[in-house]
Amino acid sequence: MIRPLFFALAATLSLTSTVQADPRADYVDFCADCHDANRLGGTGPALIPQTLKRMRGPKVAAVIRDGRVTTQMPGFSDDLTEDRIAALADYLKTPLEAVPPWGTEQIMASRVMDDDYDSVDAPVWASDPMNITLAVETGDHSVSVLDGDTFEVLDRFATPFAVHGGPKFDPTGRFVFIMSRDGWVQKYDIWALKQVGRVRAGLNSRNIAMSGDGKWLAVANYLPNTLTILSTEDLSVAEVHDVKGKDGTPSRVSAVYQAPPRESFVLALKDVPEIWEVSYSETPNLAIFAGGLAHDWRIEGPVAQDTAFPIRKITTPDYLDDFFFDQSYEHVMGASRKGTDGLVVDLVIGQKVADLELAGMPHLGSGITWKYKDTTVMATPHLKEAVISVIDMQTWETVKTIPTEGPGFFMRSHENSKYVWADVFFGPNRDVMHIIDKETLEIVKSMRPVPGATVAHVEFTKDGSHALVSVWEDEGEVLIYNAETLEIVKRLPMRKPSGKYNVWNKITFSEGTSH
Template sequence: MTRNTSFSKAALLAATLTALPLLAAADAAQDYQDYCAECHAENRLGAQGPALIPETLARMRGPKIAEVIRDGRVTTQMPGYSEDLTDEQIAALAEYLKTPLDVIPPWNEAEIMASRVMDEDYAPVDAPVWPSDPMNITLAVETGDHHISVLDGDTFEVLDRFETPFAVHGGPKFTPDGKFVFIMSRDGWVQKYDIYALKQVGRVRAGLNSRNIAMSGDGKWLAVANYLPNTLTILSTDDLSVAEVHEVVGKDGTPSRVSAVYQAPPRDSFVLALKDVPEIWEVSYSKNPDMGIYAAGFTHDWRIEGPTKQDTDFPIRKITTPDFLDDFFFDQKYEHIMGASRKGEDGLVIDLVIGQKVADLDLPGMPHLGSGITWDWKDTKVMATPHLKDGTVSVIDMNTWETVKRITTEGPGFFMRSHKTSPYVWADVFFGPNRDKMHIIDKETLEIVKTLQPVPGATVAHVEFTKDGSHALVSVWEDEGEVLVYDAKTLEIVKRLPMRKPSGKYNVWNKITFEEGTSH
């Protein structure tokens, strides 16, 4: 009897030890649902946050997965969970995220088209159903409950408030006439909305985990940059149908995520930042790219890359770069790209005409070039960009590519804005203890002339001007937040618009005219 009892205990111990990994995995799966699914989706394919699967995490540079879970990640919205999870739970969760999904669904033209839904009750209109100036409409993205408010730029009345896909990202894009706007979510949904009719037109899922969208200069095409799968999806803006899906593979055969896609209207092309290979891509929508873009007489090897590698309306030019470039800034003529080094220590300038680096940039502190703006200063044109890792705004001469001023701020910033009618640049302090500050910088002296603190303790960020530059709209980036309307001359608040965690604001005129004070 004793021998049987001993044998039973041994067997029980062995069975328990065998079951421990399965129990830990089950607990980790539940922890994922409790702490991660809201931002990264229940299926781990990404939403507001990126996909948490081996294909994505294997390329993670910097902190290890467990460290990010425990401590969060600087310059992102990823919080730390050291007070919610034990070290053992964090380790188990990190291992769980490294396990492959049982199935990663294909997401090519057939799947994209199967997801497309056009609203049956939508009917186009010839003129706005409201009396406001259609060029002075501003969209305010409310991330707190996934809506967008449509604002009259003269009265700031809310004309409509419509639901968006989950976790809007990358900025809405307007057609050249300002009638339609396209909105993209991190989980790949693209929404078309008719501003004149104040109605959704339809939706399509262009990817499983996406970064941003870009509108062609003629308004006919929408490019969608995808992390998962490694593709660039090009949609028809007319009916959200798929024009082409390009697999993104570097010259050496390495697959890559697309960090971002940008429009380059004078060039009749899109420009892509690639995450995993040191290349940038230019994708032409011109029928004859060498004739339509390069009046200077340069010719290029436009490689035909696409699903069939035969006929395509969107040929690709691949340009090798000295470093990985996640973030771009274009000059006003779209002939040069200013790129930030991934190391956050410097930057460089690529001449798109010849496809080569032509200058280095002195840009420590990880500049956020995507929020850079330009203006005339003395006898030159300058570009200014905030830094994500230190309290600095760098001002660069765009003729010599030299840094002419480093403006010390009260912390790292994320967004900058101005307007051609304004003598000031508005720069937020998005990260750190002074996130409730907004700096006002004089364009001539390059000095901070005033620091606003409209709501002590609350994050204030992202400025957008009205069409004429008379007013500046600032987000109080909190769940029970608001958009503050400032008189751009007196710097006084003239109106408060309650909103749910408002983030970016986008004025139709400023965006479709590529106003120098706004990012492109």
């Protein structure tokens, strides 16, 4: 009797184990209501590899098990065994079998404008509207609105899941637009301290760019391969471009930037060796705008006459997915994630004009410029090498390579500051912040304000008198420094603060901040 009973029990356990290891069924039962049956997000974020890229399997499993504090995400430790949780985490990291359409119809169907939003004639607070700073808190997907003089928190509001690419202010500094990795774009009124609305412009997105006139917002998408252009007035769709190279190859959009003097957006493409320039001028002179190369312009797809966004496609010698522009926006410095070199493209003639000595995977998107002797230099950290490259923007030659205590991610300065601040984001010295003298190009101080914690991303106040530094930890803080004495004058507790964005510095394109 014992032997048959043992085999029957073993068979039952084996069957139970098989049932328990069905992550698709568990997804339908426990996840689909919030994240949609296709894993592309609903009230909760998209659960696909592109969105979960920075969350390794064990971290995804921990969220499934324990939930997310201060969100609607519950924990499922009472419903799922550890094996089922692990299997579900692995399933969420697998690619989708098919990507559903996400064009104008789907985007507009997602748009929600807040019924309780009422416009105001003046700010509801007494602070300097040009010295407002937004601090993104990734720990619980929120943004704090800071008075740049007193550093009082004027508001703290919820954002879409996983903000990415940096918020963008309209030219007045009143409205800010925030984008998440799963394509949601949020419009927020800083004067009223209220959300205006949201729309999902893509399924997996990289960043956004504001047109110089403040009328259009361009959204760079990885999934699907599109560029979405929204009206900033009401978040309606002006146009959706399918992104394909000259030979028809589809491409993800690595990033989109605005080039105000050219009245255009400039796109970095991941999968084709091209740069795209998209005009938003109301009366574009294509021959002049394209530097005399009008034949390089083409209009992709159906375009309404009053919302025409013609495209210029520039062939490049290599794949370029990270850009930096000179102040005239006539030249773009580009590099690929191969990290072996870089180049300069003249946007006027649409050709490469110089090579750059940039080994170590430069993070050009975080580069900054300043006046140095009789020229202007650009400095960029590197993601794989413990150096900062300083480049003469007239000769495109490397002026100096500054050794650091590890690879960095962000750099910042201000016109009124004699220092450059550079973090060491990667490696064992991630708690270091280097202070570099702009004249000598030497590190004059290496600060460890919170030993063992990641210290990163600096933003200055409008006048450059104070620098805000993130302690990039879940129970983190923003440190307020006197930018002259380099002493901490205030600490603001926050949930894993990342980027900070000052209205004045951003809308005036300060030379010390990335654009």
